[in-house]
Amino acid sequence: MEKLEDLDRFLNNVDIITELVGHLKSPDVELQQKAIKEADCYIAALDEPCRTKVNKTTINSNPPLQPSLGSHNENPEHFMTTMEKDAEERRVRRIAKEKKAVALKDKGNEAYAQEDYETAVKYYSDGLAELRDMQTLYTNRAQAYIKLKKYEEAIADCEWALKCNDRCIKAYVHMGKAYLILKKYDEARNCFKNIMEIEPGKEKMAKEYLIQVDLEEDRETQEMNARKTFEKGEGNSTTVPLLLEKLSSPGQMPLFYCGGLEILSHTITDCTGQTLFRLNNGFSIISTNDTVRSCLLQKSEDPSSQELCLSVLKLWTVICCSNDENQKLLMRCPVFRHAIVRLVTSEHVAVQKECLTLLSLYSQTPHGRCLATDNLDVHILVRNLITSISKIEQLQENSAGKILETFAGEKRFCIQLRKELTDTVTVPFTTVMGNISKSNQHLLPPLISAIGHLARDDVILHTLAHDPGCWDAFLEAVKHCISNEYKDILYPMLGLIIILSSITTSVIREHAVSLCDCCLSLLKDSDGRVITRATGVLSTVLPQSSEAVRRAIQGDVVQTMRRLLKGTGQTATKYAIKTLTVCTAASHLAREELVKSDKKLSILRRLLSSGCDETVSGNAALCLAHCLQLEGTASNLLGTDIVLLLLRRAAGDAERTAVQRNAAIALGKLCQSEPRHMKKLRELHGIEILHSCLKLIA
Numbered sequence: 001m002e003k004l005e006d007l008d009r010f011l012n013n014v015d016i017i018t019e020l021v022g023h024l025k026s027p028d029v030e031l032q033q034k035a036i037k038e039a040d041c042y043i044a045a046l047d048e049p050c051r052t053k054v055n056k057t058t059i060n061s062n063p064p065l066q067p068s069l070g071s072h073n074e075n076p077e078h079f080m081t082t083m084e085k086d087a088e089e090r091r092v093r094r095i096a097k098e099k100k101a102v103a104l105k106d107k108g109n110e111a112y113a114q115e116d117y118e119t120a121v122k123y124y125s126d127g128l129a130e131l132r133d134m135q136t137l138y139t140n141r142a143q144a145y146i147k148l149k150k151y152e153e154a155i156a157d158c159e160w161a162l163k164c165n166d167r168c169i170k171a172y173v174h175m176g177k178a179y180l181i182l183k184k185y186d187e188a189r190n191c192f193k194n195i196m197e198i199e200p201g202k203e204k205m206a207k208e209y210l211i212q213v214d215l216e217e218d219r220e221t222q223e224m225n226a227r228k229t230f231e232k233g234e235g236n237s238t239t240v241p242l243l244l245e246k247l248s249s250p251g252q253m254p255l256f257y258c259g260g261l262e263i264l265s266h267t268i269t270d271c272t273g274q275t276l277f278r279l280n281n282g283f284s285i286i287s288t289n290d291t292v293r294s295c296l297l298q299k300s301e302d303p304s305s306q307e308l309c310l311s312v313l314k315l316w317t318v319i320c321c322s323n324d325e326n327q328k329l330l331m332r333c334p335v336f337r338h339a340i341v342r343l344v345t346s347e348h349v350a351v352q353k354e355c356l357t358l359l360s361l362y363s364q365t366p367h368g369r370c371l372a373t374d375n376l377d378v379h380i381l382v383r384n385l386i387t388s389i390s391k392i393e394q395l396q397e398n399s400a401g402k403i404l405e406t407f408a409g410e411k412r413f414c415i416q417l418r419k420e421l422t423d424t425v426t427v428p429f430t431t432v433m434g435n436i437s438k439s440n441q442h443l444l445p446p447l448i449s450a451i452g453h454l455a456r457d458d459v460i461l462h463t464l465a466h467d468p469g470c471w472d473a474f475l476e477a478v479k480h481c482i483s484n485e486y487k488d489i490l491y492p493m494l495g496l497i498i499i500l501s502s503i504t505t506s507v508i509r510e511h512a513v514s515l516c517d518c519c520l521s522l523l524k525d526s527d528g529r530v531i532t533r534a535t536g537v538l539s540t541v542l543p544q545s546s547e548a549v550r551r552a553i554q555g556d557v558v559q560t561m562r563r564l565l566k567g568t569g570q571t572a573t574k575y576a577i578k579t580l581t582v583c584t585a586a587s588h589l590a591r592e593e594l595v596k597s598d599k600k601l602s603i604l605r606r607l608l609s610s611g612c613d614e615t616v617s618g619n620a621a622l623c624l625a626h627c628l629q630l631e632g633t634a635s636n637l638l639g640t641d642i643v644l645l646l647l648r649r650a651a652g653d654a655e656r657t658a659v660q661r662n663a664a665i666a667l668g669k670l671c672q673s674e675p676r677h678m679k680k681l682r683e684l685h686g687i688e689i690l691h692s693c694l695k696l697i698a
Contacts, residue, residue: 024080094131101131105140112144120144135164135171142174151178167198176209185217211367219325226275236267240276243267248285254304257291261311265318274323282319286312287333296339298346306348313343313354317361324367331375341377344384344400352388356399363406372407378416379424382407386428389443401446408453418459425454426464430473441486448492455499465503471511478518487527494522494533501540512545520555528569535564535575542582549586558583558593565603574616577607581619584626591627599636601627608645614659621649621662625669634674642670643680651689664689 023035108123124141127134138161145154158175161168176191192213195206230237247260268274277283286292292312295305316336320326330336343355359381362368372381385404407413417424429451436444455461464470474497481490497515501508515537522534538557542549557579564576583590595601604627607620624646627633649663667686671677681687 021083097130098134101127101134101137104130105134105137108137108140108144112140112147115147117144117147121148133164135161135168138164139168139170139174142171142178146174146178146181151182154178169195169199169202172198173209176213180213180216183216183220185213188213215324215367222271222275222323222325223279226272226279229272230276236269236273237276239267240264240273240282241280244277244280244282244285247289250290252291254291254295254302254308257289258304258308258311261286261308261315265311265315268315268318271323274319274321274326277319278326278329283329283333286315287335293335296335296343298339298342306351309343310348310351310354313351313358317354317358320358320361324365327362327368327371331371337375337377341381341384344381344388353399356388356403359403360399363403369407369410369413373410373413373416378413379420382417383424383428386425386432386447389432389440389447401443401450405446405450405453408450411457414454414457414460417454418457418463421460421463422467425451425460426467426470430469433473433477436477436480436484436486436489438484441489444489445492448489448496452492452496452499455496461500462503465500466505466507468507468510470500471507475511475514475518478515482518482521487530490522491527491529491533494519494530494537498533498536498540501537501544504544508541509544512541512548513551515541516545516548516551517555520552520557523557523560528572531564532569532572532575535561535572535579539575539578539582542579546586549583552579553583553587553590553593558590559597562594562597562603565607570613573607574613577616577619577623581623581626584623588630591630594623595627595630595633595636600640601633601637601642605640605642605645608649608663609641617649618659618662621646621659621666625662625666628666628669628673631673634670634677637670638674638676643667643677643686644684646670647681647684647686647689650686 020035020039023031024039026032026035104123104127108120108127111117111120111123121141121144124137124144127137128141131137138157142154142157142161145151145157155175155178158171158178161171165171172191172195176188176195179185179188179191189210192206192209195209196203226237229235230241243260243264247257247264264277268277292308294300295309296312298309299305316330320330340355340359343351344359346352346355359372362372382404385400388400429447432444432447451464455464474493477493478490478497481487481493501515519534519537519541522530525531525534538552542552561576561580561583564572565580567573580590580594584594598604601624604620604624607616608624610617624642646663646667650660650667652660652663667681671681
């Protein structure tokens with residue numbers, strides 16, 4: 001409190017001195033004289049008794065000569081010169097102190113990096129002795145104090161850092177951590193909420209800390225309630241410790257442990273039972289048992305070992321269901337981390353199914369997915385999940401594909417997969433896609449969807465798009481699904497191809513014609529979803545191959561796209577207009593077909609006039625520009641609203657400048673091909689709009 005009072009007193013003095021200096025600079029002589037008297041009174045008032053217990057007074061043996069009290073010393077200019085000289089001396093001294101403080105901070109950082117936290121605190125403290133208002137020294141020392149479990153000291157340092165800078169994010173982070181460890185949950189929450197208010201870009205980090213606070217408070221509440229229940233002897237609270245004590249006996253037969261685990265699984269029916277398992281060292285008792293470890297690592301094919309393995313997995317599922325703290329503790333068991341990723345491909349269906357059930361439990365919450373991503377071997381897990389799909393045909397549900405699909409939505413999970421992607425993902429995935437059958441067709445859609453989620457990561461997308469083996473497998477899978485009418489697989493497969501073909505590669509160019517042929521045949525399908533996806537593939541593949549464009553035009557793609565554009569589906573419209581634009585850009589024949597079937601280009605004009613997606617309107621304008629290259633097309637449009645429609649798009653405030661640019665190009669070609677459109681353009685003051693669009697066209 002004395003430090004706070006000193007700081008307030010100092011800030012008050014600064015305000016008074018600032019006001020006095022302002023008056024001394026005033027051109028009003030009377031105000032200057034008054035300021036000099038007030039300054040003398042203020043200086044005299046500062047001569048108060050020292051409050052410190054140690055006498056630090058130093059007598060200067062060579063005092064400066066005292067100025068005379070002549071009238072010239074009362075001159076404000078002389079006073080200001082003296083003040084400026086004093087300020088400069090202070091500035092020089094501060095620079096020297098800053099250098100010393102920075103050097104001490106660097107030494108403290110080196111000690112902290114070497115985990116010598118006591119020494120780090122000493123250096124930071126020495127730095128603060130040089131410079132009391134250096135924010136980073138406070139936050140760094142707070143971090144070192146947390147490592148030394150001196151949480152109150154850490155909080156005090158964070159408070160001083162916030163006095164130096166009330167928007168200091170690090171101070172709130174360290175203070176929140178210290179409060180959390182001290183179980184002051186409300187204070188910790190306030191710290192992390194302040195981070196979101198100060199810097200919204202740190203919202204994700206702050207929310208992760210807030211989740212930690214909630215989890216820790218839940219854990220404490222669970223354990224307090226469990227202890228009370230145990231003390232009262234209510235329910236099965238006394239049974240759990242007794243069973244764990246029996247299971248801790250080493251050297252027993254697998255069936256002994258199997259029976260005990262089965263009873264324990266049925267005894268634990270609520271959060272209290274789960275918590276008592278944790279409080280009575282249940283995780284360690286199970287995971288350190290040699291017999292249990294042996295069965296989990298599949299060292300024996302003996303039926304009793306398989307039964308024990310199954311019993312352990314079932315117990316883990318029971319004690320971790322909706323219990324974040326137990327999930328975290330289970331992840332700390334090395335035997336669990338090693339076994340869970342390998343049992344996914346177990347030859348024993350029951351073991352495999354229970355393993356997938358446990359993994360599914362982790363995949364259902366952000367906290368669980370984070371634990372799995374940070375602790376499991378993600379590469380082995382993904383490879384085994386994909387491989388297991390071909391081995392679980394006898395299961396009714398495809399939990400493996402769904403688990404992978406859920407994890408693939410996590411950015412951290414995708415980042416870990418970037419390395420060794422071929423062995424981890426591509427090879428097992430293409431192997432599964434090469435063995436599509438009637439019995440496993442219901443298992444593949446979630447797997448394909450999971451690969452699509454992974455492809456949202458730019459690195460993974462680039463790797464898959466350039467992999468020849470991947471495209472060979474896609475092409476064969478599409479052909480196989482078409483011939484066998486596996487539409488449940490075909491639909492997500494076409495979606496994945498759309499995602500990957502958004503990147504231009506030589507590999508896609510090599511497969512473009514074959515993919516085009518497949519999609520042309522699918523345009524006659526009875527399923528509208530499949531037709532839309534096939535059109536989507538054409539819209540991304542055709543731009544990469546002139547031969548594929550030629551093949552598509554021969555396959556009557558122009559008329560097919562016209563029919564699709566008459567519909568109302570937004571996604572189908574987007575794909576169809578892009579496909580039509582690609583074809584009319586590359587082929588005179590395509591332009592002729594379109595204009596012949598629709599002389600006034602009513603479909604394109606409708607897309608320009610509707611409030612549709614900017615991509616659609618931009619492509620519609622570009623397609624129109626292509627058609628205007630044909631003789632007579634512009635004349636056919638006389639008397640229509642085409643000039644107005646194009647001007648609206650050219651003058652519009654579109655997020656994509658391509659919309660304005662394409663509309664301006666089309667408008668220019670329209671007036672060039674048929675000068676009579678110029679009259680309408682002038683009436684609408686369109687010349688100025690065209691001039692403003694020149695920079696976009698250039």
